[in-house]
Amino acid sequence: MGTKKVWFITGASKGFGLEFINQLLAKGDAVAATSRSLSQLQTAANTTHENFLPLEVDLVNEQSVAKAIEATIAKFGRIDNIVNNAGYGLLGTIEELTDAESRQNFEVNVFGSLNVIRQALPHLRAQKSGHIFNISSIGGFVGDFPGFGIYCATKFAVNGFSESLAEEVKDFNINVTIVMPGYFRTNFLESDSLVTPKNVIADYQSTRDSQNFHQNQMNGNQPGDPVKGVSAIIEAAGEANPPLYLFLGSDSVTMAEKKINMLSKEIDKWKALSTSTDF
Template sequence: MKNKVWFITGASKGLGLTLVKRLLAEGYKVAATSRDVRQLQNAVGSSSPNFLPLQVDIVDNTSVGDAITGVIKKFGTVDVIVNNAGYGQLGTIEELTDGEARQNFDANVFGTLNVIRNIMPHFRSKKAGHIINISSIAGFLGAFPGWGIYNATKFAVAGLTEALSAETASMGVKCTIVYPGYFKTNFLLQGSLKLADSPITDYKEARDLETIHDTQIVGNQPGDPEKAAMAFIKLAENENPPLHFFMGSDAVGMANTKIGILQSSLTANEELSKSTDY
């Protein structure tokens, strides 16, 4: 397993950085990307020959393609992809401009698609590989006021990964959607989380949730990034990894809540639902 080569996007902070450090400590070969390669090198703090830091614009397909070509040239192959790059965008559906929404989709969705398109020829040729796409519990349970666009990007990541899993089933390529809950990283801090440029005070629920994040959640997240890194490694070592993986007790709890709501709705409306058949 230690011979596997990992390719991780968005690796200069957060879960991506913790995973890179753990993999290098465990003896894996790791290629990692960031918009600022010097920041990435300083954050990782390693000059190991097993580490390949890459400056990549995840939204630029050519930049992504060149990076993957460089990894294969250096290490001979890629075995595990972790699409981790992205950022949080706060703001209600009305508040966010078209530009704000599209930028979030560019980073969180189209960046992931760029990596998938560029790695799949390699994975198809060797009939092996594992693509781990980072969604969020907000990509399964969307009822967070003020997070609608971000939620939509993470629902999109989950949906495209389900389709990719079905498309590659006969090729030996495995796919996993990871839905993290709250982890004690810098995700909720300035620089990783963008606010709406033009907030509207009428949206009380959204403003209240922003306050809760600032005053109650930041610093009290239940998830341990080091344990998350070990969970990623275990997923990659699993011969039959799950398509859906909820990471953290809070994520599991929220997922069960959503499943319960769906089951209740299905049961309560079953007669009306089936009344539309011929």
Template sequence: MKNTNNNENKKVWFITGASKGLGLSLVKQLLADGQKVAATSRYVASLVKATGETSENFLPLHVNLADENSVAEAIQATYNTFNRIDVVINNAGYGIGGSIEELTDEEARESFDINVFGTLNVIRAVMPFMRAQRWGHIINISSIAGIASGTGWALYAATKFAVIGLSEVLAEDVKEFGIKVTVVAPGAFRTNFLAADSLVLTQSPIDAYQDVRNTHARYLQMDGQQIGDPEKAAAAMIKIADDENPPLHLLLGEDAYNRAMAKLLVLDKEFRLNEELSKSMAYQG
């Protein structure tokens, strides 16, 4: 069922991780278009300052995404303020680099808390509202690393693979309620993703992992030189929220497209190479 309550196709958006990067670009474009936006951040003052917005269409929220109660309170506050929630964008997350051996259990769990469980907390909290209204669109931001990663990013890739997997099944689970799901896999965009507050690198490097060090050095040199324009990425996500049949998977960036297609070729080759063995597992007789 389509939302027939929107005035002139304006929507109510709930966006996490909104004080910088793609999240901030989304908030600014939506508010400039007169749409209603609830936006979360760990630092609300920074969010308000970055947007320069004080209108009644804007609800800045301090949220700890790893805390289920904090998330539930933010979702309820959004509904109380705007009377519905049309689009959720689970954008918050951060990068983590290092071999598995070099990263602690605490670092791994903190990464999953934000990149995966934060997304799950938002989905759990918003679903009762979307089920009741029989419409909605959940957009989860993964990464091309969740499709085709590389040396030195095992835990980051694991969190982003998880976001893709949960999104694919979520789409099946909620389609009967008129709710759409899209998982977005961006490539490299010119945000502050490579800055210290968005990227954690191992604090206990092991000399043997020289390839990992070299990979990280190359990525850090990209800071400020990424080919992707975050304003175009934000506009693309806003566009698909207006589509009658939005994609389940959306690649953003030529680099993301090329890496994903290369991964498809690798999988096709490997699966076919072992086809006979794969199919030989049945009981005989």
């Protein structure tokens, strides 16, 4: 394949995923892109480029994922970079959200990515190379957003399994990067990407305020440029020693630094009690 890389991108019909298609094809790489709707993906991508393979995939169905990975190998001969980008937001308190609503967010945001990784790894191990990008969120590092508890839990889960995965696959020359964007100006806060609970409890005013802020004030005014965000991820893919944690956006960095500072102070404050439990 020379210098051309083969990318497998999930959730590619909008947002970061669609921007990946545009930038990667422009730089001469090959892209296998997935979406729940093939027609929607083809319309959004608007290309018949020979290096583009659109695929309709149900990420929570492991057989569907397996077929997509095999189709990619069949067309391009290999996979170099995986981008687990598919996912959606869920805005509701722990009490409001039903078990089904919560589990579905985990099915897509966590188990969908695990399905892709599980099916791709035999190929990456065999070729002794690869890079897995798991698109998490600053909400996978900082959880103090009213109404985003379950969504944050899915992203904390992504961060956790990614750290372990990075250790498991490093002997095969496979890299793992956890990408944690802040607020980027995509359609993430639109109704087709941000789900709200069926059963709303009026007492939770802070959550309703958070919902109003995200849907009516932040939406369309996010500080992050998705073109620059995707470009940064592609740049990281070209590094010999890429980061495990890639915070994207000045807001993401600021929130992470605030969390780290808070943890440092809390550890120091309670160190005597924390360390008093050893034999």
